[in-house]
Amino acid sequence: MDTTQIRTIITEHFRNSLKTLHRDGFVVGLSGGIDSTLTAHLAVEAVGPARVLGVVMPERESSPESKELGIAVGEQLGIDYEEVDLTKHLEAVDAYNKRDNIVLRYFDSYRPSRHRVGISLRQDLTGSSMPPLHYLVVQDENGEQICEERIRLKDYTQLVAATNFKQRARALQVYYFADFYNYAVAGTTNRDELLLGFFVKLGDGAADVEGIEGMYKSELYVLAKAMGVDQRVIDRTPTTDTLPGQKSQKGYFYGLDFNTLDTALQVFEESLSIKEGAERTGLSEPQMKQLVENLRRRNSTTTILRSPPMGIGRNPIAHLL
Amino acid sequence: MMIENNLREKILDVLCENSLDREAVLSGHLSSRIDSLKLLELIEVLEDGLHYRIPERELTEENFSSVPALLKMVDRISEGAA
Numbered sequence: 001m002d003t004t005q006i007r008t009i010i011t012e013h014f015r016n017s018l019k020t021l022h023r024d025g026f027v028v029g030l031s032g033g034i035d036s037t038l039t040a041h042l043a044v045e046a047v048g049p050a051r052v053l054g055v056v057m058p059e060r061e062s063s064p065e066s067k068e069l070g071i072a073v074g075e076q077l078g079i080d081y082e083e084v085d086l087t088k089h090l091e092a093v094d095a096y097n098k099r100d101n102i103v104l105r106y107f108d109s110y111r112p113s114r115h116r117v118g119i120s121l122r123q124d125l126t127g128s129s130m131p132p133l134h135y136l137v138v139q140d141e142n143g144e145q146i147c148e149e150r151i152r153l154k155d156y157t158q159l160v161a162a163t164n165f166k167q168r169a170r171a172l173q174v175y176y177f178a179d180f181y182n183y184a185v186a187g188t189t190n191r192d193e194l195l196l197g198f199f200v201k202l203g204d205g206a207a208d209v210e211g212i213e214g215m216y217k218s219e220l221y222v223l224a225k226a227m228g229v230d231q232r233v234i235d236r237t238p239t240t241d242t243l244p245g246q247k248s249q250k251g252y253f254y255g256l257d258f259n260t261l262d263t264a265l266q267v268f269e270e271s272l273s274i275k276e277g278a279e280r281t282g283l284s285e286p287q288m289k290q291l292v293e294n295l296r297r298r299n300s301t302t303t304i305l306r307s308p309p310m311g312i313g314r315n316p317i318a319h320l321l
Numbered sequence: 322m323m324i325e326n327n328l329r330e331k332i333l334d335v336l337c338e339n340s341l342d343r344e345a346v347l348s349g350h351l352s353s354r355i356d357s358l359k360l361l362e363l364i365e366v367l368e369d370g371l372h373y374r375i376p377e378r379e380l381t382e383e384n385f386s387s388v389p390a391l392l393k394m395v396d397r398i399s400e401g402a403a
Contacts, residue, residue, distance in 0.1 A: 121357075128382040129352035131360045150377075153361040301356040 001219060003226035007045060010211050014046035014186070017209040023184040025051030026209070029174045030081065031241060032069025035188040035212060037233045038224050042211045043186050044077050045227075053177055054081035057170050059090055061244045069233055076230060082177060086169045095165035102159050107138050107147040114141055118245030119159070120148070125256065125294050126287035139245045163242045167203025175206070184208035191216045192258070195265055196295065197302020198240075205305060216262035264291045268299070328370045328395055332388055335362050347388050355385065367391070371398060 018024070026043040030036050043052045054077075056070035067083070074081035090096060096112065103110045103117050110117075116139045123132035134156050138147035151159070178185045187207025189199050194213050199205040212220060217238075224234050256264075260281045267277040267288060278288040314321075336346045336354050346354065355363065363385070368375055375398065384394040 130380070130382045130385060131355055131357040133380060134357065134361065150364075151361070153358060153365055156361060157358075297353075297356060301358075 001222050003223050006215075006223060007042070007227065010042050011046035014043060014209060014211060018047065018184060021184050021208055023178075023182055023208070025053065025181065025183040026186040027053045027055060027174050027178045027181070027183045028186045029170050029188070029204075030054040030056050030070035030073050031188075032066040032073065032233060033236065033238055034217075034220055034224055034229065034233055035190050035193075037069075037073045037229050038220055038227065039186050039188045039211050040073060040077055040079070041224075041227045041229060044079060049078040051183075052077070052079045053181060053183060054079050055170075055174050055177055056081055056083045057086050057173055058083070059086040059166065059169075061096075062241045063239065065236070066239075066241050069230065069236065072230060073233065084173050086166070086173070089169050089172075090165055093165055093169075095162055095169075098162035098165075099159060102155050102162070103136065103138065105155060106136050106149045106151070110138060110147075115139065115146070116143075116243075116245035118243045119151070119156075121255075123294070126283055126291045129290065129293065131294075131297065137245055164200045164203055166242045167200035167205075167240075171203050171206040178208070186211060187213070189213050190220055192261060192265060194306065195268070196298050197305040199305065201305045216258070216265060218258040218262045260291075264288065264295055267292045268295050328367065329388065329392060331366045331370060332363065332391060335359065335366055336388075349387070351385060351387055351391075352382075360385070363391075367395060371395060373398060 014026070018026075025047055028036055028040045028043055030040060040052065040054060054070065054074040056067055056074065058064075058067040071081065071083070099117070100110065100112050107115075118137045118139070120135045120137050121132040122135060123130065134151050136147070136149050136151045136155075136159070137145055140146050174185050177183065185207045187205070187210040189205060189207070189210060190212050191214060193199045215223065221234060260283070263272065263277050263280045266272040267274055272280070274285050274288050274292070277283070277292070278285045281288065283291065333343055333346060336351065336359070337343050364375060364380070375394075379394055379398065384390055
């Protein structure tokens with residue numbers, strides 16, 4: 001992997017985008033994860049630290065490590081950063097209660113102060129065409145699982161709606177600062193998230209410029225190392241920091257390791273054959289084929305996340321006007 | 322039989338996008354028609370119709386492969402519950 005060339009191409013894209021968009025710099029939400037950290041590094045390399053603003057956005061349930069590392073990244077890069085606690089905002093829109101009321105339907109001893117909620121997906125991705133089943137998981141203070149219930153459709157969609165407040169609250173803040181400084185928002189969506197719809201529309205998916213959407217997660221680690229990203233960020237388990245019981249992003253990615261997932265996505269995007277994908281992962285060809293089919297379905301069902309508003313335009317009605 | 326007919330209609334309501342779809346759904350494989358949300362919806366329709374929670378062991382690719390397979394599972398569960 002030619003990290004030098006990749007850096008040159010992405011940073012040039014960043015600079016050109018600013019010109020096109022008539023903005024003076026970049027805002028990056030810093031979560032202390034590899035995606036946002038790498039994006040901040042690339043933005044700094046593109047336009048210098050004086051024209052990049054980091055925004056660290058903890059809330060009462062986010063991991064303290066997210067804040068610590070977000071700040072550490074800002075300091076390492078020598079950029080200005082703002083810290084905005086989102087707790088009051090999330091309380092004002094009733095995000096926590098809306099979620100907790102759903103959890104109580106499944107686990108009546110649930111106490112948000114003592115328990116942590118997550119969603120787990122169950123699916124035999126390489127051996128079955130069954131879509132994943134979603135389970136609501138509650139853990140106690142020690143991380144011990146004390147409830148796991150298959151979630152009903154209405155509850156699932158309501159839970160997603162409630163938790164999506166978090167990503168959207170973050171987007172509100174980064175856009176506030178973008179408008180304030182006449183900056184553009186640098187998005188942090190990577191290729192795995194983009195293809196599989198693991199982002200929130202108008203939430204963490206809201207951005208003016210994307211830098212790493214062409215790179216699979218495993219490739220980001222190589223680039224991050226080459227760019228001198230803080231080792232603690234590289235070693236950290238990826239998390240979306242939305243549900244307190246969701247400790248790892250791996251759960252969202254069906255428990256696959258990133259090498260297997262990224263290889264399967266390359267097969268899906270037709271840059272590798274099924275045979276090559278199988279060889280690289282140790283899966284059999286039928287398993288790789290099944291995995292790719294399951295990912296294809298996920299890509300298709302998340303089309304709405306990647307779609308701009310489906311406008312009708314003027315042409316179909318122009319002759320009537 | 323009554324339960325089965327009712328459920329059959331409800332399953333078709335979940336899976337068919339329009340009335341022309343019915344024959345295709347009845348005779349075809351369901352894997353391309355079911356995503357994770359449809360699967361949840363389908364399970365709920367079955368559970369509400371049966372007044373019974375479908376055991377996890379029954380949530381298999383085979384049982385959800387076609388409408389006849391689903392109805393066969395419903396039969397089996399109804400008999401077991403009776």
